[in-house]
Amino acid sequence: MEREYVESSMIRSFGFEISTLEIEFKSGAIWQYFDVPESVYYEMKVASSCGKFFLSNIKGQYSESQVG
Numbered sequence: 001m002e003r004e005y006v007e008s009s010m011i012r013s014f015g016f017e018i019s020t021l022e023i024e025f026k027s028g029a030i031w032q033y034f035d036v037p038e039s040v041y042y043e044m045k046v047a048s049s050c051g052k053f054f055l056s057n058i059k060g061q062y063s064e065s066q067v068g
Contacts, residue, residue, distance in 0.1 A: 010051030016041035021058065022067070030068030033058055 001022045003015035014023045021036040021044075040057060047053035 004045075006050050008050045011054065014041075014044065014050070021062075023054065023058075024068075028068075029066060031064055031066050033062040033064050036062055 001015045001017050001020070003013035003022060003024060005013045008026075010026060012024045012026050014021065016022070016036070016038065019035050019038070021033040021041055022030065023033070024030045036058070043057070044050055044053050
């Protein structure tokens with residue numbers, strides 16, 4: 001999946017494809033979050049802090065799987 005790099009202390013990059021949000025963390029871990037509405041992806045793109053948005057709106061809200 002193609003990801004965009006962002007300036008964040010927690011997240012290196014993230015991308016979206018067919019209801020799957022993929023996030024690469026600064027630690028090097030890559031996680032996928034499933035059944036995520038496309039609107040959530042767009043909200044994350046414009047959030048002032050991707051990390052805070054992730055913690056408030058994604059973590060623990062969707063099925064997830066570590067892929068890298």
